[in-house]
Amino acid sequence: MASRFRGFLPVVVDVETAGFNAQTDALLEIAAVTLRIDEGGVIYPHETHACHVEPFAGANLEPSALAFNGIDPYHPFRFAKPEAEALHVIFNAVRKAIKDSGCTRAILVGHNPFFDLGFLNATVARAKIKRNPFHPFSTFDTATLGGLAYGQTVLARAAHAAGLEWDSREAHSAIYDAQKTAELFCAVVNRWGMLQRSEALKMIDAG
16 A cells, blocks of 8 residues: 555545534534555455544534534434544544555545545644644545546445445435545546556557
8 A cells, every 4th residue: 555655545534514614613523434455456445433523612503514414413322522532533543554554644535625624624723633644735536536437526426437336315424425435436546457457468468
């Protein structure tokens, strides 16, 4: 993995929030899927780590956002963690995956990752976390990759085009969306690997 992405470990992240403004709106769920690569160069999802998150003090909760994702921020059975504790859980798992893979840092993979990275970085700042394992601005975008590989930029449609299962009833939870984004990312990367190997064989045959 370390040689495949220049020392970066792709980690798929999805967040569910109470709005679109990372500075004022609450982070409510975060999920991260780590990836591995086999001896044949095939990338696959490995582990999923997730937390429900308590709204920070004074956080804005947009009713339209809560209606869309179906989250009750104060439901007692969410067992939500404060922001710092939630990121501690996620970051510890990511750091372990970085070490196990021989990489030097994580790079966030997301569907339109500007949104996810924005909320991640804002939460890191609020929680005063000094060691963020993710690159501060570089990302892999599965909306772009899905458009390139399958002609689809919406996650559900790109997943269908890639031959992946999609359950609309499960969508818009951080765990489900992160897992499906991970599957889509792996499908695109592995498809590209197959094309490269096919072209290499053609060149050998032609030579």
